[in-house]
């Protein structure tokens with residue numbers, strides 16, 4: 014049984030609702046529309062099967078010849094997917110993966126990331142090819158054609174033209190500045206981040222409404238939008254579940270369906286929260302459909318497709334702006350820098366291997382929300398404390414690669430709770446979309462060590478050594494970050510709160 | 524240049540209604556026409572819905588040949604209902620077999636989207652977008668700006684009967700004005716005009732026709748008076764002796780009680796449904812042997828046709844037989860409900876019978892069939908007051924040569940052959 018076999022035309026971007034029912038911009042709830050369907054017989058047309066004429070939106074994916082069975086569920090044959098930010102860490106990896114699965118992939122990028130990393134004085138430690146070489150190699154190694162346009166997504170005229178040409182059935186929006194420290198450097202960086210991310214996304218939404226309103230929009234948010242509430246209340250998947258109740262002064266209100274509170278932790282995270290509202294509103298006003306993907310921190314370098322050839326590798330950054338924690342720890346271990354744990358190191362975050370993140374994205378592509386539906390998934394495979402991650406990296410580095418690894422506690426340049434409870438719900442991908450985490454943390458860390466220890470990569474790593482240590486203070490101060498303590502792995506016990514991840518309704522039943 | 528011949532369709536008008544209103548002086552022009560020509564009873568198609576019957580009329584064939592069994596059909600391999608469109612018609616309509624003739628067709632049901640032809644076409648109900656209902660396309664802006672409407676929103680009846688009636692008249696007026704405009708602009712060999720308000724008013728106000736004391740009785744007659752005027756208007760565009768055919772696609776009779784066929788099938792264990800959030804045919808489970816759709820069509824849950832099909836070809840005759848017994852035996856307050864159960868193999872001929880329903884049921888006078896999947900009670904009140912009948916449509920001919928034999932028991936698929944004979948040499952002499 015495939016997770017999406019009972020989905021119907023109602024979930025299919027090839028089903029043309031526009032023109033057949035005039036409900037866009039009417040602000041009606043989905044329930045009203047559903048009523049219309051069953052009582053008045055709403056009819057649609059199919060862009061892929063015009064010969065069917067008008068029909069009920071009730072063909073299931075299993076029944077429809079346009080949906081093909083894959084290991085990730087039914088997938089729309091030759092689905093036209095446009096990736097915004099296709100040159101990035103995730104964008105390029107996903108492009109190869111879905112192209113190999115038979116999607117017709119197109120994408121844009123303005124190389125903002127390459128330039129911003131250069132501004133820091135760094136570069137991807139895993140060497141990456143230029144786009145032309147990437148595309149050529151993808152063709153040679155995987156036999157896939159990926160269409161690329163160098164384009165700033167803020168250039169709406171150009172993007173509109175490209176969208177019209179491609180008529181995407183799904184849009185994956187990765188095209189943002191993804192760094193919290195970058196957004197905290199100074200006014201210029203904060204404004205650039207919010208301008209690029211928030212206004213970029215807003216413009217994209219308008220274009221999608223105009224040009225391809227049926228497209229499945231996969232918008233990247235982050236778990237960082239939620240913050241870490243000190244009460245320990247659950248972090249739901251974006252919207253309160255039906256049985257959530259607010260009690261106040263002895264009275265009760267249902268919270269079901271409302272957006273949950275957000276408590277961002279940097280101006281970058283604020284841009285993501287703003288995106289969330291914009292996407293939510295666009296779905297409400299114009300009946301767009303979207304998954305807002307609250308993604309945990311990604312780590313790793315491996316997928317089958319990027320590993321197939323050096324020119325297909327995706328970027329890996331370890332500098333204090335763009336490197337994410339596990340990736341940075343592995344780099345520090347190779348460089349002989351004690352792993353930099355901020356503050357107490359008791360911070361709990363959600364994590365996900367690159368390979369698993371890609372699988373989740375394919376599953377989300379395979380199961381579009383209904384028109385007008387704004388859905389949110391918390392996309393992560395496991396929760397860890399930062400300190401715990403340092404221990405695991407140290408262990409893999411020493412046992413499997415003979416490195417001597419130590420850990421240092423440094424002053425925390427961020428404004429965040431060092432110690433906090435964290436109860437996270439991440440059910441939808443597992444329960445509704447058939448996802449099971451595949452890549453164990455140790456396995457991916459091991460792969461990273463193997464790659465970073467290659468002489469060529471190690472040489473590049475050495476050359477960016479100076480960019481690794483944290484320097485960007487949330488306070489805006491320009492000062493050195495002090496090391497509080499250096500210690501041997503295995504000498505510190507985990508204290509305080511334990512991570513609590515809820516992945517199914519049955520969790521905690523025993 | 525005047526059209527040399529014309530066809531006027533009156534959707535859903537039974538012969539006895541036409542005769543009655545002609546006699547009573549409600550339709551004086553029609554009365555005059557009847558005197559001049561031949562009026563006879565005609566059988567509709569089976570099933571007697573407008574999509575099947577008008578398709579039979581324009582192609583001169585049985586549904587087994589033209590492939591249209593109603594406004595809805597099942598997409599092969601699914602339980603998804605697809606809506607009729609003109610690309611699904613598998614037999615050529617009469618105008619395409621004589622492409623040298625210029626035709627003007629206004630308001631032909633089940634012809635959407637309009638397809639290119641030598642002349643002009645404005646399709647009738649059901650036409651979701653006016654823009655696609657028109658050929659040639661440059662006629663569209665004029666219709667749009669003139670407020671042309673293909674059909675009257677039937678839900679209006681519940682909101683306001685007077686507005687509904689007013690809309691019916693308005694729609695008819697606009698249609699005849701469009702006719703005038705088009706005839707002024709251009710010459711045509713053949714004119715084909717269909718009135719559909721007749722079917723609408725009969726469905727909703729049959730009781731007002733039958734009952735002289737009904738509040739809307741005068742309005743009912745008033746509308747037919749308007750139709751009579753329209754007939755006079757259209758015939759005034761022809762030479763007085765030009766060949767003319769008038770016909771209805773099916774008849775109409777009163778409804779007292781609606782019968783939920785799927786409820787019957789469920790109660791007898793023939794239909795087993797699950798419960799998905801959407802109340803459509805995807806709820807049908809494998810244990811199902813038969814289900815009803817579009818009022819009179821019954822489909823067996825064939826293994827090779829439906830995703831959860833379970834009826835094997837060799838079991839078909841047995842199940843058909845069981846259903847005939849079940850349906851024929853149905854009683855309501857002691858009265859028989861079903862007039863006839865027709866088996867697919869007895870009524871459909873031609874290459875398109877694969878998509879045909881396995882049985883077609885016709886009700887006794889006073890009953891109508893409904894096919895909602897989840898209705899609780901077998902019998903209920905119908906919000907309509909008139910239901911289609913299949914055996915009392917009419918066919919009228921002016922200019923029929925007394926030397927030629929008229930068909931004895933004409934059926935709607937004969938009508939176009941009769942018409943060809945009627946126009947004979949006259950049209951070719953142009």
Ligand SMILES: NC(=O)c1ccc[n+]([C@@H]2O[C@H](COP(=O)([O-])OP(=O)(O)OC[C@H]3O[C@@H](n4cnc5c(N)ncnc54)[C@H](O)[C@@H]3O)[C@@H](O)[C@H]2O)c1
Nearest residue numbers: 098100101102103122123124125126165166188189191311
């Ligand atoms: N990597 C992670 O751990 C992680 C975690 C959670 C969420 N995310 C989110 O996922 C998305 C992708 O992350 P990533 O790690 O691949 O980052 P990335 O910087 O490698 O990729 C983003 C790409 O978008 C491009 N881009 C940015 N602004 C653009 C613009 N205006 N026009 C055209 N292209 C533009 C960049 O050049 C870059 O190639 C981001 O939205 C990020 O916030 C990432």
